[in-house]
Amino acid sequence: MVERDAAQNAVLVEQESATAEFLGYNLEALSELASFVDFSEGFTIAFAEINFSGDAVRVMAALRRHPACADIQLAEIVLDDPELKDPLKALRQRVEILERQADRKLVLVVQGLEKSIGMMGESSIPVLRNLNYDRDQFPAQIPHPIIFVLPDYALQRLAKVARDFWSWASAVVRFRSAPQTLSDARMQTLDPQRLLSSDLTAVKQERIDQLLRLLTEYTPSPGQAPLQDAELRLNLLEELGDAYNSVSHLRQAKHYYQRFLELAEATENLSAQADGLLQVGQILFRLDDQSQTALAYYDRARSLYQSLKNSSGEANTLRAIGDVLQFLKRSTEALENYDQAIGIYRQVGDRLGEANTLRAIGDVLQFLKRSTEALENYDQAIGIYRQVGSTLGEANTLKAIGNVLQFLKRSTEALENYDQAIGIYRQVGARLGEANTLKAIGDVLQFLKQSSDALANYQQAIGIYRQVGDRLGEANTLAEFGNLHFAQGEYEQALPFQQQRLAMMRDIGDKYSEAAAQYYIGRTLAQLDQIPEAIQAYASARDICREIQLENLVQLCQEAIDALS
Numbered sequence: 294m295v296e297r298d299a300a301q302n303a304v305l306v307e308q309e310s311a312t313a314e315f316l317g318y319n320l321e322a323l324s325e326l327a328s329f330v331d332f333s334e335g336f337t338i339a340f341a342e343i344n345f346s347g348d349a350v351r352v353m354a355a356l357r358r359h360p361a362c363a364d365i366q367l368a369e370i371v372l373d374d375p376e377l378k379d380p381l382k383a384l385r386q387r388v389e390i391l392e393r394q395a396d397r398k399l400v401l402v403v404q405g406l407e408k409s410i411g412m413m414g415e416s417s418i419p420v421l422r423n424l425n426y427d428r429d430q431f432p433a434q435i436p437h438p439i440i441f442v443l444p445d446y447a448l449q450r451l452a453k454v455a456r457d458f459w460s461w462a463s464a465v466v467r468f469r470s471a472p473q474t475l476s477d478a479r480m481q482t483l484d485p486q487r488l489l490s491s492d493l494t495a496v497k498q499e500r501i502d503q504l505l506r507l508l509t510e511y512t513p514s515p516g517q518a519p520l521q522d523a524e525l526r527l528n529l530l531e532e533l534g535d536a537y538n539s540v541s542h543l544r545q546a547k548h549y550y551q552r553f554l555e556l557a558e559a560t561e562n563l564s565a566q567a568d569g570l571l572q573v574g575q576i577l578f579r580l581d582d583q584s585q586t587a588l589a590y591y592d593r594a595r596s597l598y599q600s601l602k603n604s605s606g607e608a609n610t611l612r613a614i615g616d617v618l619q620f621l622k623r624s625t626e627a628l629e630n631y632d633q634a635i636g637i638y639r640q641v642g643d644r645l646g647e648a649n650t651l652r653a654i655g656d657v658l659q660f661l662k663r664s665t666e667a668l669e670n671y672d673q674a675i676g677i678y679r680q681v682g683s684t685l686g687e688a689n690t691l692k693a694i695g696n697v698l699q700f701l702k703r704s705t706e707a708l709e710n711y712d713q714a715i716g717i718y719r720q721v722g723a724r725l726g727e728a729n730t731l732k733a734i735g736d737v738l739q740f741l742k743q744s745s746d747a748l749a750n751y752q753q754a755i756g757i758y759r760q761v762g763d764r765l766g767e768a769n770t771l772a773e774f775g776n777l778h779f780a781q782g783e784y785e786q787a788l789p790f791q792q793q794r795l796a797m798m799r800d801i802g803d804k805y806s807e808a809a810a811q812y813y814i815g816r817t818l819a820q821l822d823q824i825p826e827a828i829q830a831y832a833s834a835r836d837i838c839r840e841i842q843l844e845n846l847v848q849l850c851q852e853a854i855d856a857l858s
Contacts, residue, residue, distance in 0.1 A: 554570065688714045831853045
């Protein structure tokens with residue numbers, strides 16, 4: 294009992310110390326906000342920039358104690374629904390059920406809107422768009438002063454997207470985070486034990502939120518040394534790129550990787566420059582199919598890794614070059630790069646790198662229809678994965694073996710490998726691997742004309758893709774829904790799935806898949822006798838293929854147009 298009381302007292306002392314430190318840094322900001330509370334009348338807006346929730350609690354407690362707020366009813370309203378679209382309606386409903394305090398002016402403090410403002414996605418966010426559209430209705434429906442508490446990144450989005458609403462602000466008060474708060478946030482967010490924590494989208498977005506708040510705090514203000522806290526900012530920028538990459542928001546990933554590279558160049562950090570060049574190259578390849586640009590980045594990265602005598606970095610870059618060359622159907626050159634990479638991995642004793650490259654070689658050989666050799670490479674890879682204890686690598690290779698067996702029309706064996714893979718994915722909690730395998734099982738069942746079972750697997754897969762935030766996987770599964778309906782002659786049912794896939798691929802920025810979606814839409818429209826629309830879809834597919842220099846597909850689209858003309 295005594296020990297518990299002592300522990301509780303220690304926590305209270307620590308909290309009081311943190312509060313005193315925070316308020317000491319923000320006496321002027323607190324006074325400004327208290328003045329707004331005291332003098333504002335009717336519908337009036339203030340924005341309070343507070344980057345950490347604990348600090349928001351401290352500000353509210355300090356306001357309630359402030360002499361200027363003695364006769365004020367401060368009502369905290371939390372609007373933290375990520376799907377919120379109509380903030381005026383939600384706010385009005387909350388105000389209607391408030392228990393009013395007699396003879397006290399009501400001031401609303403709105404928190405949580407950053408959840409619906411978000412950190413990624415389209416520039417016209419629904420909640421901000423509606424703030425703008427409904428601006429003139431606020432004075433009549435909410436005739437009270439409002440303080441919107443938001444972190445820096447959300448405030449910037451609001452100012453950019455909801456400019457009319459922003460222009461009504463009577464005050465913008467910025468609170469500084471105390472050093473201890475920043476230190477605690479760094480430890481929690483950049484702790485290596487937390488980096489591989491969860492596949493769930495909500496967890497990933499919470500991590501992005503924390504990283505953005507930290508980056509805001511450590512970005513130098515005008516007049517400060519531009520390279521201040523450079524090493525920490527490099528870490529934060531790289532983690533943000535990785536985090537956005539993990540939820541398939543490639544444009545945001547590209548933005549932060551490029552900032553990482555720019556800061557690495559400014560600080561003359563050659564190792565970070567090499568890493569940045571590799572990361573930006575990988576995103577350029579995935580995002581806009583900028584294969585040649587990606588190769589140029591990889592060449593620069595490889596030169597730096599060589600000058601630094603970083604053999605692992607060089608091998609990783611050679612493997613990335615192989616991936617691009619294989620995409621360009623330059624399979625012989627791809628294999629040459631993989632061979633060089635595998636030689637380095639063996640030289641430095643990187644067994645995992647060796648196994649990953651053997652699997653990549655297997656993929657190329659399967660593309661070349663050299664299935665027996667592909668299976669041999671997969672067998673070597675799976676042996677190494679088992680030796681080094683990489684269950685995830687083992688599962689990925691079992692899935693790849695299943696793909697080859699299905700290509701050979703050995704569907705029963707393919708399903709057996711998929712079942713083994715999915716068992717491992719579930720055992721280790723790899724939800725994305727599970728979804729990919731469910732989709733692959735659906736493909737086999739579709740081939741076997743077991744349409745209902747195929748559909749059930751696709752539905753399970755798409756549910757997981759949405760849960761983990763893999764929009765590319767979701768889009769590809771939508772395509773399979775469309776293919777299933779198309780194969781059954783249900784063209785009107787197929788079309789909406791193909792159109793959804795197209796919209797997602799455009800948002801993701803995957804040009805190749807966007808072209809494929811347009812092609813299949815053209816094929817479906819042709820079956821529905823909507824010939825002009827079909828020709829237009831084929832033409833769009835052709836133009837994208839020409840843009841990304843896939844001439845064989847340009848010819849395929851043109852032949853489809855000629856057949857309808």
